[in-house]
Amino acid sequence: MSDLYIQTDLNDLPDARGYFGEFGGRFVPETIIPALDELEAAYNDAMADPVFHHELSHLQRTYTGRPTPVSYARRLSEALGGARIYLKREDLAHTGAHKINNALGQGLLAKRMGKRRIIAETGAGQHGVGTATAMALLGLECHVYMGTVDIRRQQPNVFRMRLLGAEVIPVESGSRTLKDAINEAMRDWVTNVETTFYLLGSALGPHPYPKMVRDFQSVIGAEAREQIQTLTGQLPDACIACVGGGSNAIGLFHAFRADENTELIGVEAGGHGIDSKQHAARFADLDISRPGILHGTRSYVMQNEDGQIMETHSVSAGLDYPSVGPEHAHLRQLERAYYTMATDDEALEAFQVLSKLEGIIPALESAHAIAEAIKRAPTMPQDSVLLVNLSGRGDKDLDTVIGLL
Ligand SMILES: *Cc1c(COP(=O)(O)O)cnc(C)c1O
Helix, strand or coil: CCCCCCCCCCCCCCCCCCEECCEECCCCCHHHHHHHHHHHHHHHHHHCCHHHHHHHHHHHHHHHCCCCCEEECHHHHHHHCCCEEEEEEHHHCHHHECHHHHHHHHHHHHHHCCCCEEEEEECCCHHHHHHHHHHHHHCCEEEEEEEHHHHHHCHHHHHHHHHCCCEEEEECCCCCCHHHHHHHHHHHHHHCCCCEEECCCCCCCCCCHHHHHHHHHCHHHHHHHHHHHHHHCCCCCEEEEECCCCHHHHHHHHHHCCCCCCEEEEEEEEECCHHHCCCECCCCCCCCEEEEEECCEEEEEEECCCCCECCCCCCCHHHCCCECCHHHHHHHHCCCEEEEEEEHHHHHHHHHHHHHHHCCCECHHHHHHHHHHHHHHHHCCCCCEEEEEECEECHHHHHHHHHHC
16 A cells, blocks of 8 residues: 555546546536636645645544444344345444545645635535535535425434534525535536535536545545455455445445455435336436436436436435436446345335344445345355445434334
């Protein structure tokens, strides 16, 4: 390992134009291109500067609590009677999920660029809380766009953001949810691009965001790859992660990309099931999902015949999004990664099983990954190893679960 905190490889995609094969790119108004160019140049400059790596690594150790551990899920593994299941514990990162890794990385970059006004968008509020937390730490001004429907549904997170010193800006347009908040944030960025840094929350959006977010989250896989070898003396037979926008999954997968014997498995939200059309399984339901453009990037998008974006459904807010990061579309096309889904009911079951057998209450998003491990482990030999990314803790989901059980 070099002494750089984030390992980048010049041979890795995206290419110079921001493409992962036929996915990715930049599909934005002309007025945003200079801002994206400036961001890309500043990011490349930061990645070449050991001081930036040192600052980030210092914060990750002393503030986030990294490295997060890998835990052997002994009782779960024994109950299933197959592969040994190990959990990468992003639930133990400060704020209880992986989103802080990206928020701190981009926050430090904003500071380095001299931009003191940070904007973000949020759906359920998790990215908003992660961003507001990092901006409180770094002393930067934070404005979070949020649809009024989401504001009503997510009161505790709205309160958290305000407590952390962020301004929550209500969005009244369209369906008054995440995609409208993203549109408003983009509009703000175009208007205030000189002073403002747009902090995007997942491995999505126009180049260089999918690469940058992946790199900031790649600490998950880099740590886990070392830890699992220390614990088991081998690489995992498979890595499993849930896929909303795709940042925790790509953050885990990236370190294993060249390990041909390690299967990479992404789990999307199957909602009420594929036939119900109420889900967010962008790769599983090709009747209503196909390559298209959403929020500045080309990837799989859930859309009707006229190209109108579909309403999605998941019990977990973090997986409830009609598109998916472009690198996942590419990994799927290459057959380097495999994508499957878990329904709401399967995730709720996994939520309870992990709580009872391991004393870990997972986020509902992460419970989708656990659900896949529960299906898969019994089919695998007992000396095999499954590494599951536990992207967050479930405290935020207790109200939802109480309502459903
Ligand atoms: C936001 C969130 C997700 C989904 O986002 P990705 O970018 O796909 O990782 C998953 N798990 C938790 C706990 C989250 O907060």
